[in-house]
Amino acid sequence: METQRISFGLFFRHFLILIILIVFLFPIYWMITTSFKSSEDILTRPPKFVFEPTLDNYRFAFEEADFTKFIRNTIIVAGLSTILVVTFGSIASYSFARWNPGDGHIMFFILTTRMMPAIAVIMPFFLIFRDLGKTDIGNRFYLGLDQPGALVVAYTVFNLPFAIWLMHSFFQDIPMELEDSARLDGYSRLQVFFRVVLPLAAPGIAVTAIFSLLFAWNEFLFAFVLTRDDARTITVGVSSFQTQQGILWGPLTAAAVVCVVPMLVVALFLQRYMVRGLTFGAVRG
């Protein structure tokens, strides 16, 4: 807030945040340092804070374990499904917020589809994609087992309810008058949506996009069951470091770090859009 003065309270608040950040980021810090440890330095008593850093773990992850392929697959799958989720989700959510088709019941039904435990639906999904993969259309859209399309569809279906619900309140907070006056200015309904509503709902969309991306990026069970090798994603790749020779902590943490970095970049990029919410109050009056 602009009127806020620099005071002791303000410093204290920042100090508190710093402590919270340290608590939340410590495991990440530990993960990153572990990824630079040689295997002798990892399981030690007491744990080592100071050690000689090595890049061997990264070399192992990329050269031996083919992580480039996993990362490419993950980007395709998570990216595509997020795009689909945000596209379909935002128009549906907007429609629910404005006109509420189905009087809330359809919306509730959509939420219930997220409640089914994944393990119970994994078998039917497996069978659906096995059969879809044999059809022409499935083949064209990579919908078979061990193909990225299957995962894209699965993630889209599972994240849509979440996205629709999350964006709903953001759309509903947009004052109707703005849309009405835009309509009076001769905008069509689609134009209103794209030029007036969407920019105003940007914080909500950014948050939703981040979470959809994260969920798809980190999902394990579907990725594990629906892929084998060609379409394997990074989480499954990471889990394959649990070996009969013991867990390969070094490469595992290296892979996990590689997994986190793109998300950090996306978060850094998208958080700017979340700030947009600040200007929103001014428009509303």
Place this chain on the structure above:
Amino acid sequence: MSLSQAWDRMFWSVMITIFVGLLWMKFLQETAACESIGLVVAISVGIAFFSSGWYQANRQKKRDSQTASDAAQIPEDLL
């Protein structure tokens, strides 16, 4: 009763039917023997719940239209 209300009532009727059925299976099946009796009981409870809702909604509707027509008869300058 509007379609939306009917759906809502229907939804909860089904939920209640299942609930009664589950209770029957968990606690009464051992003593009260037969599965089919439980099924009948559960379904009738569900139907009863639905029809009571239906009945209430209709009465409410009648009352509403009554008030509406009453209201219509009030001279305009009183509003």
Place this chain on the structure above:
Amino acid sequence: MSTNSAVYQADSDLKQTARAAPKKQLISDTVYSVLLIAPALVLILFFALIPLGYAINVSFRFADLTSPRGVDNYVGLENYHFVLNDDFFWEAAQRTLFFAVIAVAVEMIAGVAIAFLLHEMRWFKGITRSLIILPLAASPVAVGLIWRNMYHPDFGVYNYLVSLLGISEQNWLGDPDLAMYSVIIFDVWQWTPFVILITLAGLQALPKEPFEAAQLDGASTWRVLRTLTFPMLTPVLTLVFVLRTIDAIRLYDAVFSLTSGGPGTTTEVLTYYLYRTGLRFFRMDRASAMALLFLYVTVVFTGLVMRRFMRNIAARTRQMAS
């Protein structure tokens, strides 16, 4: 004014001359609204109803996928009867409930508190917001394994840190009395950022005027919170609560990589038992019956929690439309 509003302003200036009654519409609002939800709905209907139908079908049959019989004849309600009388199922359900209640409560309280703190930050706001998301950004399976290492009594860093504080070393994941709390700590660490970020977005979407007016009136901070902030945040908070609860009772990854349900059965939550029944024992019949009961309870719970919420938003939509 944001850039977009400015663009809109410029656009509307150009169209000043054209300002007239809205264009005639080809399709009605109702059709338009249905068209907008159609793509999402079709996708969800197809990929949610088929598996659901499969599960319902199998739950009334005998289905041991590893036996030569495979998915076999209909057995009526036998599987439901089995599940309802399975003590292990009820114990697992209790553990799930225990986990969900504590984890979600801590996450909501901590998340909202931290969001308020963050909202009033002056410096480093953007970078903090991006960094706080990191626990979520790390894959639960990988990060769960890493936490297992950090929790290890002999080699783990937590025992080391705890011993620096003068507390005796703990057997975080191997002590039956402690294991569930260790899983909860992990979940809180990973999911509080979710609550923080959404609350923060909600806070930022709040209008400024009422708060400025309250400030002019000299209202106390607590009063502002109670009468303005929280009521306006309620929809967002309800939503976060519901989404978190649904995900917490579906908890799977954390248990899978941290404890595999152990030690003993102390962290074997419902979904993990479901996983064992479905993908270890391949008893799809019992697994489906269990999953459907699970679904039933979740739907009823959410239905009851959301009833008022749904009515409110429906009313709000109607009010806005009129």
Place this chain on the structure above:
Amino acid sequence: MIRKLAILALVFALALVIAPRPVTPAKAQDVTITWATIAGFYTDWAEEVARQYEESTGVNVEIIDIDFPSLYENQVLEAVADTGAYDILTYDVGWKAEFSESGYLLPLDDYIANADPAVIAFDDISPALTETTSKWRGKTFGLPYYTFTMGYFYRCDLFENPDEMVAFEAEYGYPLGIPQTYEQLADIAEFFRREPGETLAGKTVEADFYGIGLMAARAPHVQDEINSIAWSWGYKVIEDDGTPGVTSEGFLKAVNLYVNELLPYAPPGATSSAFDQVVAQMRQGLIAQTAAFYLDQYPNMVKTEEEVEGARICTAPAPGAHTWVGAFGLGVSSDSEHPQEAFDFVAWLAGPEAQRAFAAGGGSTSRVSILTDAAFIAEHPLTAGHYPTLQFVLDHTAKSNFYPNYLFVPQGGKIYDEMTTWYSAAASGDESPEGAMEKMAEAIERQCDGLCEIANDALGENYTPVPMPFDYETFLASGAYDIDVWIANQGN
């Protein structure tokens, strides 16, 4: 900005979605076989071997790495859905009966009959391993390629320390040495537990030192440890009549010994440790011994000698020598479209030639000719130092014809999971040993739907497993416990 991004994203999406499938040029005669196997399990070696195989035969081998905890589910899922995705399956001995009975694996007898005997060399595989890994209802379903048979690891530098030897004999009334019974193991575990400030082998210990390393977390290893105790005493998880035997008095005694007489002397992390943490405990110099531990971990264990000053690692059979004996097997999937090619690869991989390369790379081979090859062992003391002990254990098992019943139960894989759960409950103190075994018995009955069917036809109809005392004299005389002694003995 958002709009531009959205449009860009949409274009990207459309481009990806509409882009026609790239047509992969495939030569008609090319055959590719897919091998589902354990991730990180000598993967480099496997890939290297597969490439060699490709060069020599023209058959492409694609390796799918799956982490071991999920290997069972993944393979069963593909088999149940008849996807034919995997040509070669990798299985643990506990799953053999199930994979064969459910028809996931192809019987290989006809293929073996037609194959070159020199490549198969069936006689060269220890009978202990063919019995547990290959045979089911009189047919052959796969070949072992890696054995994880268990044994005993100990710090011989401590055991041979004169002060410790005197102190031990004074306290327990018999000399300190390789434990021949689990009671002795418990004594040694108690003896070597030292608190900070006490002396160990003449030096003052700064941190806690523990008598034994145990893998008591909820992972499959805990059952291998506890079962080994019960087996060496002749008690069975599943009795010969098909009823669960875990609630019998003797079996409960075994569980109680583990929980009350071994666990208290293990590091506090035991109940959340798997085998790799036990290796780490040894390498950090925290423990004196570990029993019923996978002998194939020798290459990792022996690194203790570099990392702990003065340490020496020796091996022996676990007390009584009746332990978890088995191997990972390779079989041909019944959904395979190229069974002959898949079989050829399996036979080659488990055959003498590839196995020698495997052993040189540090694997625990299943070939007797390599396990007993003194020159080979002398050449690779750091990776093959456990071979003599391993050969003793396999020999003993084959001679005694003692195999646990549940290996011959088609529900083996599922019972395996139940054992993990309930042993862990007993070990962690979540349940009393009696309570946990009660629940385990119930779970076993449920998995078998009543009586378990034991189909050990291969061993004869009236087969009753009875343990046999292990010949410790010959073992000690051979010097197999210490690789240096053994090599020196060979020279004579």
